[in-house]
Amino acid sequence: MKSLLSIGVIGFLLVSSCQKEELSSCGNLNKSLADKVEFYCGTVADLSQIVNNQPYGQIVNSQFNSVTAENSMKSAYLHPNQNTYYWTEADELADYCASHSKRLHGHTLIWHKQLPDWILNYQGSTADWEKLLKEHILEIVSHFKGKVASWDVVNEAFNEDGTLRNSIWKENLGASYIEKAFIYAREADPNAKLFYNDYSLAINPVKRSAVLNYLNHLRAKGTPIDGIGMQMHIFNGFPENIEISNTMDEIWKNDYLVHISELDISINPQSQQMLSAPDKELRRQAEKYLYIFKAYERIPARYQFGITIWGVSDNDSWIRYTYNRNDFPLLFDDNYLPKPAYCKLISNL
Ligand code: G3I
Numbered sequence: 001m002k003s004l005l006s007i008g009v010i011g012f013l014l015v016s017s018c019q020k021e022e023l024s025s026c027g028n029l030n031k032s033l034a035d036k037v038e039f040y041c042g043t044v045a046d047l048s049q050i051v052n053n054q055p056y057g058q059i060v061n062s063q064f065n066s067v068t069a070e071n072s073m074k075s076a077y078l079h080p081n082q083n084t085y086y087w088t089e090a091d092e093l094a095d096y097c098a099s100h101s102k103r104l105h106g107h108t109l110i111w112h113k114q115l116p117d118w119i120l121n122y123q124g125s126t127a128d129w130e131k132l133l134k135e136h137i138l139e140i141v142s143h144f145k146g147k148v149a150s151w152d153v154v155n156e157a158f159n160e161d162g163t164l165r166n167s168i169w170k171e172n173l174g175a176s177y178i179e180k181a182f183i184y185a186r187e188a189d190p191n192a193k194l195f196y197n198d199y200s201l202a203i204n205p206v207k208r209s210a211v212l213n214y215l216n217h218l219r220a221k222g223t224p225i226d227g228i229g230m231q232m233h234i235f236n237g238f239p240e241n242i243e244i245s246n247t248m249d250e251i252w253k254n255d256y257l258v259h260i261s262e263l264d265i266s267i268n269p270q271s272q273q274m275l276s277a278p279d280k281e282l283r284r285q286a287e288k289y290l291y292i293f294k295a296y297e298r299i300p301a302r303y304q305f306g307i308t309i310w311g312v313s314d315n316d317s318w319i320r321y322t323y324n325r326n327d328f329p330l331l332f333d334d335n336y337l338p339k340p341a342y343c344k345l346i347s348n349l
Contacts (some may be wrong), residue, residue: 005217036345042102044310046070068308073093104149129173150192195225198231231310249263274326277339311329313336
């Protein structure tokens with residue numbers, strides 16, 4: 001009994017000294033997450049933050065080699081009126097990426113959210129809607145040709161039960177808007193990788209099968225779809241790790257690039273009172289981040305498009321302002337200091 005107790009104590013001391021070592025060795029950001037892996041490691045980033053918020057800019061610069069615009073490349077921002085495009089902010093982000101050797105991923109061409117009022121209120125025949133869709137995609141993708149490496153062409157087109165979402169696009173164009181969107185995107189930039197992007201793919205096998213079946217059916221007709229984005233806004237407790245790696249496998253085995261496109265790991269899904277992040281949850285979160293990176297490392301390199309983290313610090317996370325709850329889903333804390341998850345990745349990749 002006594003020896004069991006001492007083994008337990010020694011084990012605890014070893015674990016906690018490892019954790020301390022991890023935390024102290026990663027604090028100065030002298031290593032880069034992107035350098036630790038063979039695939040692209042990205043973040044969502046906002047140009048005004050990169051420019052005006054020094055620690056934020058330093059993290060984006062030093063840790064990542066791929067960037068997704070969180071909002072500035074969505075339709076409401078890029079295409080505010082029928083005959084007006086607003087490029088300034090996205091262009092500045094593209095310039096930043098070009099001058100800092102970051103790949104830029106375009107998010108997102110066709111979605112049911114963050115649409116400008118003129119599209120929401122648009123009245124027209126099917127032919128008018130087709131013209132609208134075509135011009136919107138051709139204009140945007142051509143503008144960024146050679147600057148944007150890849151696009152989320154269609155975002156979140158499926159319901160959880162596997163049926164197609166009854167979005168404004170489907171209402172006016174029928175299901176064919178999906179294939180048309182990919183065809184126009186390819187026409188505008190033959191070199192850009194084209195993605196279908198969605199959430200719940202790991203947690204919901206019904207939706208996952210529906211998405212794969214539908215995309216396979218489109219590809220069989222010649223529709224140019226290169227990859228699938230698994231958003232991965234997930235939780236410490238679910239989905240199970242094995243479901244995550246099985247989903248990556250299923251996607252690449254169907255011959256699609258795999259993009260973990262919007263990764264964050266919530267530790268407070270029940271919206272509890274939580275003034276700070278409990279240590280135990282931070283450690284579980286660190287393990288889960290590491291599991292995902294390790295599982296991703298194991299898929300064949302030719303199918304690895306990269307992992308993108310959806311936010312820099314916890315303070316920037318969409319989860320807090322969207323659900324009005326305190327949560328701590330990212331790799332850096334409110335003061336832009338590395339969290340155990342970052343340290344775990346830097347020390348174990
Ligand atoms: O731009 C307005 C600004 O003019 C206004 O003053 C301010 C006041 O609330 O709101 C600003 O818009 C907000 C926008 O982010 C820019 O900050 C919206 O209210 C807010 O809803 C919006 O949230 C974004 C959300 O998409 C919209 O659905 C999040 O930042 C963004 O992280 C989130 O990202 C989505 C992906 O695109 C698709 N997958 C899910 C993911 C998380 O929801």
